[in-house]
Amino acid sequence: MYHLIKNVKNIIDKICPISQKSFNEIENLLEVVSFKKGNTFILKGKHNTTEYFIINGICKSYLINPKGEEITLSIFIENSVLSPQSIRTSNTISNLNFKALTDIDLVMMDAKKFENLMINNLEIRQFGHRVLQNELISKVEKEIGLASLTAKERLQAFRNTYKHLENRIPHTDIASYLGITNISLSRLRKELSE
Amino acid sequence: MYHLIKNVKNIIDKICPISQKSFNEIENLLEVVSFKKGNTFILKGKHNTTEYFIINGICKSYLINPKGEEITLSIFIENSVLSPQSIRTSNTISNLNFKALTDIDLVMMDAKKFENLMINNLEIRQFGHRVLQNELISKVEKEIGLASLTAKERLQAFRNTYKHLENRIPHTDIASYLGITNISLSRLRKELSE
DNA sequence: ATACTTTTTTATCAATTGTTAACGGAAAAG
DNA sequence: CTTTTCCGTTAACAATTGATAAAAAAGTAT
Numbered sequence A, B: 001m002y003h004l005i006k007n008v009k010n011i012i013d014k015i016c017p018i019s020q021k022s023f024n025e026i027e028n029l030l031e032v033v034s035f036k037k038g039n040t041f042i043l044k045g046k047h048n049t050t051e052y053f054i055i056n057g058i059c060k061s062y063l064i065n066p067k068g069e070e071i072t073l074s075i076f077i078e079n080s081v082l083s084p085q086s087i088r089t090s091n092t093i094s095n096l097n098f099k100a101l102t103d104i105d106l107v108m109m110d111a112k113k114f115e116n117l118m119i120n121n122l123e124i125r126q127f128g129h130r131v132l133q134n135e136l137i138s139k140v141e142k143e144i145g146l147a148s149l150t151a152k153e154r155l156q157a158f159r160n161t162y163k164h165l166e167n168r169i170p171h172t173d174i175a176s177y178l179g180i181t182n183i184s185l186s187r188l189r190k191e192l193s194e
Numbered sequence C: 001a002t003a004c005t006t007t008t009t010t011a012t013c014a015a016t017t018g019t020t021a022a023c024g025g026a027a028a029a030g
Numbered sequence D: 001c002t003t004t005t006c007c008g009t010t011a012a013c014a015a016t017t018g019a020t021a022a023a024a025a026a027g028t029a030t
Helices: A002-015 A020-027 A111-120 A122-148 A151-161 A171-178 A182-193 B002-015 B020-027 B111-120 B122-148 B151-161 B171-178 B182-193
Strands: A031-035 A040-042 A050-056 A058-064 A070-077 A097-100 A104-110 B031-035 B040-042 B050-056 B058-064 B070-077 B097-100 B104-110
Touching (some): A002 A020, A002 A104, A002 A122, A020 A111, A050 A111, A058 A171, A104 A111, A122 B070, A122 B171, A171 B122, B002 B104, B058 B171, B104 B111, B111 B122
Antiparallel strands (some): A040 A097, A058 A097, B031 B104, B040 B097, B058 B070, B058 B097
16 A cells, blocks of 8 residues: 555645655655545545545545535546645535545545644645645636536536546536536537537 | 724634734734726736735626636625635736726735734634635535526525625626626526516 | 346427627716 | 717527436446
8 A cells, every 4th residue: 555655745746846855744644545436435514634635546526406416516536636624624524525436545644734734844835825726726717617618618628627537437427517417418428429 | 094904803803703913913914905996906917916805895806718708706795805815826926807896995915924924823824724715615606506506596596695786786797607698697687576 | 148227328398598689778978 | 968888678589408208328236
């Protein structure tokens, strides 16, 4: 399992490079955990004080709408960071659900301990801020898409961002991410393939 | 103009109460500025290192879509905080535009100086984190609305959140916030009034 | 391999939303 | 006060998307 932790530095460096010295501080906090496909590993309303890196597989954040359907908010693929704990919780209670869409390997760390590293270490603080920024930027991009593109354009944009994802996870999850029904998604797939 | 600064503590306390001692640290950073209706006071692509409180009036954040139309992302009414600088900029360059929809009074402070206060003062740090959280929560709520509600339901939800706003700002701005055309908005307004 | 479940596609019809254009009224400019 | 411009409404038509149901395809388990 130790080799999974090795990937974390690469993930961090891709977002905002840090020195090996800074990484050593982080490395002490890391633990590996795996979940099977279909497992909801963060539950809305439950206590959560953990940050996550996703090393293998795909997961999503989602909420249940009034009709009881799962609404996909974000999709996370291997070699990235899940939404920061600080913005995904209120008083350590999770505002969102997270579910594994394939078997996944995660690396976890305690959010409070990481925050303390951020306070004392400029590089780590910059990395943390950068993760927050990226989170907001991707939300704004999605928001613009939903507000100003047609469903077909949104699917095309989705394909540019997440290549080959239609072959790896259920279309229902993609459809709700795009704000359409899975039937509409199927229609658009056909249209675009002609 | 000094009375405008007095409102800032109320705004902060509504989000996350802080002691008078902590507020005094913030108070030293504050400056008042006003803009006329229609003025775009933060420009995408331009340098910006400022945090803002809105004391009077209404403003919006927006982007220009490929068709050249303004897409309203968020609406800010008096007695609230604009999106934090850290998430609205990349390397101090703004990712968004902000425009006054009425005459507005803002209170500004330098984002870097405020960040330093956050590092050294727990109350201020908690306030700062709370602002970030709220920003994300409102984005997620909007996202869910766009992804799972009809336009009519979105308008109803909008009216619950922003009472009487349809009488204070142009419908075009509201329509693009809701992800519909202003013609559709007009139709829905009629439907709901019958 | 076979049966069983779930997912994806297809088809039909209905509802929603967009597009274009015209009209009326309110606000701004002269 | 009059003219002009901008904004909101309305109407007719087109395009998109949703709802429901059924068939085909793909996965899972036995």
